[in-house]
Amino acid sequence: MVDAPTNAAEFMTSPLVQENLWIVGAVIIGAIGAQALWLTVDFFRRAAHENAQRARIAELLELRLAAARTHRAEQEKKSFSWAGWRKFEVKRREFADPSSQACSFYLAPHDGKPIPAFEPGQFLTFQLAIPGQAKPAVRCYSLSDSPRSDHYRVTIKRLPARGDAPPGLASNFFHDHIGEGDLVDVRAPSGRFFLDMTHDTPVVLLAAGVGITPVLCMLNAIVDSGSSRETWFLFGVRHGDEHIMREHLDRVAREHENVHLHVCYSNPRDGVDVRGTDYHHSGYVSTELLRELLPSSNYDFYMCGPPPMMDSLTEGLLEWGVPEERVHFEKFGPAPGKPKPKPDTSAKGPPVTFKKSGRTIPWDAAFEHVWDFAAANGVEIDSGCLEGNCGSCMTAILSGEVTYADEPSFPYEKGTCLTCSCVPNGPLELDA
Template sequence: MKPYRKYKVIRKVEENSLVVSLYLAPIDDRPLTLFMPGQHLMFKLHIPGQPVPVFRYYSFSDIYSPEYYRVSIKKESAPLNNPTLANGLASSYLYDCVKEGDILEAKGPSGDFYLNPGDNKPVVLIAGGIGITPLLSMVKSIAKINPDKMVYFFYGVNGSGEHSFQTEIQELRKGYDNLTITTFYNKISLGDVQGLHYDHEGYINIKTILQITQDIHLDYYICGPGVMMNYVTGELEALGVRKDNIHTESFNNRSYQNLQEETLESLTNEESLKNDTVFSIEFLRSGKKIQWDDRYRSILEFAEGNDIEISSGCLFGDCGTCLTEVREGNVHYLHKTLASIDKGKCLPCSCIPTSNVVLNV
């Protein structure tokens, strides 16, 4: 099990009305572990009122510094079509409650969505909304160390109110010949100046990308809303870009409507699953057999809360990293998963047990 480490929040910066950056310094004397641009930390959050820890990933949004890590968090609001639902649990806590001086626990760096800023292969970075965090780390790392690597950076946001890191991006635009940065605003507001605040009105689109890059056969790194990622990857593949040249990271931000439907369905099922039967989960390779605690949201979080590590990439059933062999027993899924589940296996990040379960992990 990779250890969790404690960090003090040494600075909290409001990037806009929805996004805060937290600067984290270790409270021990050991140096900060190096990370590759694009990687993330897994946070173990002790949120007041929550009976068990909450686990979430947040990507590094800056280049490596030996002094601190920076992560940037977008406060996820309740769905527009149902404002009575709760705001995002972890992001609201980090945005509203965590303050300078507080201590947070996290482990990592981890993640395979990263690039090597040292090679000279041209790269296209495509970010939507808060999906900018890993890509900002990438573009800043390249700016710092490799003037010979061409970068085409496309950033789409709803409008000026959600345009994070404007000053940093302006500096990148002005200072580096190898960076071409293009911003899309979906909605233009009074005072928005084309060429200064934004370049194009509307969503990120493949025609504009191609006009700027003039070459399709490049490496692509894409992070943003699912709709945007599906659109861009679909267009690139249709144009003949090989799948292994397209790298994506999903932040789990599915459409609110889908999440709502899936969550309500699962809550109904979850209620009917609650009974007095006590289940155990046996983790074969870890040699632990533990009584299931239904305050956890998933088997993976339960395992993590009991110091058993199951590899993960998304915590939402999208990436398939946590796929685990089920030797015995049954599980129930709390939402639809994008990753396919082979027979005899389960995605522990997205299910809970409905009987005694034996997992080969």
């Protein structure tokens, strides 16, 4: 016991230890260094882990908040919505283009109660009692501005007489007879053509003429929400006189880096319309132009305009490799000039009975829908959009069944059908 320190001292001073002391020192320093390094690495690893966890929690909270907001909006939509017709008062009207052919109407509920929000791209359905008309005219008009708490806005283009075709009934009535303080009957917002605001993926909004209304609503909804979603807006008109909402579009593009505005004039006026000042491109909104402008085809495309424009754009986008489910469009009505079949007395389809009219006629497969078939055979059924959107042609089915090529957007009641969108699925009896 007494010798131990001496032995230790001896050991430490022994030549063997003295010779290898630097190794021992190096081992000790190495061990301390390794420990320190490990502690440092561990510190940063923990810090990174905690940061990642904090980010995940923040992300989760954001998701929960977004879900709560969506839920609240859905609840509000349900509780503030209405069935059937509701009176709205025109609070304001203003022309939206230099030629005064497109007019915006601002509508507030006459009962002063809250109105539901809507999805950008949806439309309102109007019922107008027009003097001299046997029945009210029912027409759909897209909401042209993002949701506001106290009013809706629609923008309506006057359809003039052309050749033998008379002036458009409802659009001219709106322009000539509906002013501030007037009341109109309106159905709640509906429609399946809308922008999903829960996503932030890049979009291309394409429009021509008054087809701008639903996509303008989408654009406004994007910028009003403060989103930095990449948004391309291509708008085609013939010339400057038809340039709807010009100041608004220019301001939105100027103030939002994420918005890329391209206006096309197909027929610019010599000496009046200046390229680079009034518009960006000569010609139509086309897939060729999209291919020039866009860095890729990886977008969702929303379009509204005349049927030939939408047909050629859809075809071009599909050819470019855009999946069908990313091409969305709204039609403002059946394609004009589509030849209507004549009633064929030798048709051999299942019998269709129109009970109120006392007629039973064999179904003729040349007709696209029951409504056209009825009309061609002199059976009158109310109509509005003739696209399955407004519900005007909803008719009770007394017996039999119908099929829809595309499920209509209007939520028709059980035991009824939308005659503008269905065909008989065997013998059919309708309350018409």
